[in-house]
Amino acid sequence: MAGKASKKQAHNNAAVLKRLYTVSGAVLAFTVVRLLLSGGSWFKLIAFHAPAAACVYMLEKGGRPRFDAGGKVVREGMDLNQEGLTEWMFDIVYLSLFADVGHAVFNTSKLWYVMLLVPVYLGYKIKGVAAPMLGGMRNAQAPSAGAPADTSAKSKRQAKRDKNADKVRYRYK
Structure with a gap:
């Protein structure tokens, strides 16, 4: 039972990375074949894939589990199914693959404009x-020390607590 969660995460990470490489390998092979047949620009292919390659590299370095010779988990890697930055990196990779499929099927680079949505979406999230x-x-800096607090947004109970907060409750002799 010991280490069951780390084993489960390690196997999930390995499965996610395998799926990522399977899908991206198939799409990139299709794109390269199309590029060889149509005589397109290799520079564009490499330049357009730089963000996706950087994301795949980061996902690989952070998420790849390590096992020892006996098959025990040495390092399970970060959770690749979590929300946040890892999810955004997968989105960048999948948008890149979407543009590749569009480029290979329709023979146009206009679908790469969808990658312009990444900085817009990142700005929105930030x-x-x-x-x-x-x-x-x-808001913390706005009210001055001498100004009365705005009680219109507070409930009656909270306003009463604020009013009675300054009263001395006990007098010691």
């Missing part, structure tokens, strides 16, 4: 994360 922090700092 704004969503940073806005509460920046807004919270502005």
Whole structure:
């Protein structure tokens, strides 16, 4: 039973990486065959795949589990099914593969414009994360020490607590 969670994560990570390499290998092979037949630009192919290659490298380095000679898990790697940055890296890889399929099927590079959505989406996510922090700092600095607190947004119970907070409850003699 010991280490069951790390074994499970290690096998899940290995399966996710295997699936990623299977799908991306098939799509890239199809793209290369199409490129050889149509005589396209190898520079474009390499330049367009740089972000996806960087993401695959990061996913591989961080998520690949390591096993010892006996088959025991030495390092399970980061969870590749988690939300956040790893999910965004998979999105970049899959958008790149989508553009590859479009390039191979329709013989146009216009589907690579979908990769322009990545910085837009990243800015949207950063704004969503940073806005509460920046807004919270502005709200904390806005009221001055002498100004009365706004009780209209508070419930009656909270307003009563705030009003009675400054009263001295006990007097010691």
